[in-house]
Amino acid sequence: MKKLFIANWKSSMSAGDVTRFLKEFKNPKPKLAEVALASSFLHLSQLKKVDIKVAQDVSVHPVGAFTGDIAADQLSEAGVSMCLVGHSERRIYHAETEDDIFAKIERLLAARIYPVLCVGENAEEREQNKTAAVLRRQLSVLKDVSMPELVIIAYEPVWAISTFQTGKKKNTATNEQIVEAHQLIRKILISMIGEDGECAEILYGGSVTPENSAAIINLDDVDGVLVGGASTDAKKFMKIINNLK
Numbered sequence: 222m223k224k225l226f227i228a229n230w231k232s233s234m235s236a237g238d239v240t241r242f243l244k245e246f247k248n249p250k251p252k253l254a255e256v257a258l259a260s261s262f263l264h265l266s267q268l269k270k271v272d273i274k275v276a277q278d279v280s281v282h283p284v285g286a287f288t289g290d291i292a293a294d295q296l297s298e299a300g301v302s303m304c305l306v307g308h309s310e311r312r313i314y315h316a317e318t319e320d321d322i323f324a325k326i327e328r329l330l331a332a333r334i335y336p337v338l339c340v341g342e343n344a345e346e347r348e349q350n351k352t353a354a355v356l357r358r359q360l361s362v363l364k365d366v367s368m369p370e371l372v373i374i375a376y377e378p379v380w381a382i383s384t385f386q387t388g389k390k391k392n393t394a395t396n397e398q399i400v401e402a403h404q405l406i407r408k409i410l411i412s413m414i415g416e417d418g419e420c421a422e423i424l425y426g427g428s429v430t431p432e433n434s435a436a437i438i439n440l441d442d443v444d445g446v447l448v449g450g451a452s453t454d455a456k457k458f459m460k461i462i463n464n465l466k
């Protein structure tokens with residue numbers, strides 16, 4: 222099965238940075254690697270030659286009088302085929318609720334865009350052994366989703382995301398922690414959406430770098446990665462992908 226590599230550029234890139242990235246980025250060697258780029262809305266039109274264009278967010282509303290929002294149908298018109306939903310930065314800085322996330326997933330599915338649902342516990346929740354409860358709550362939106370089999374899951378423990386870490390010592394999830402969480406997510410998915418949960422794609426995200434990607438992306442339980450910081454550098458992102466066996 223192919224493994225998916227999504228670059229999440231957040232709000233980090235200028236138009237010039239995107240141009241430079243695209244010039245430097247060469248198609249990866251591994252045949253089983255599928256590459257997707259999540260640019261800001263402003264730069265989606267620069268990704269003409271990119272097969273999988275990803276948006277970082279979508280409006281809960283349809284096309285209409287919603288100033289500042291970008292609707293799923295508009296993303297579809299711009300050639301977007303995947304969209305992140307419920308990223309921890311949206312949940313934290315924009316107080317996104319499970320209801321918002323559910324609405325976004327439904328809008329995307331109606332516009333034939335694959336939602337990438339980001340889930341993951343923060344440091345305090347992990348310390349208090351609440352990881353399973355958090356994942357269950359965040360995944361529960363899928364119970365009522367019309368086509369849950371089309372939703373891609375990204376496990377992104379908040380404590381391992383590079384941009385939330387201010388100290389010198391960076392926390393990264395160990396392979397054991399990743400495998401354990403992915404297996405737990407699979408179990409929860411099966412209990413919520415039945416057989417469809419067995420083949421759901423589960424990506425990992427959180428401080429993935431050229432140095433640690435070989436160990437992570439070749440794990441059987443990992444169907445791909447969502448890369449933030451290291452994906453803004455074309456060379457680093459290519460190295461991450463080329464570590465796929």
Ligand code: PGA
Binds near residue numbers: 382429448449450
């Ligand atoms: P990071 O970000 O790779 O910089 O930790 C991942 C993400 O937030 O999607």
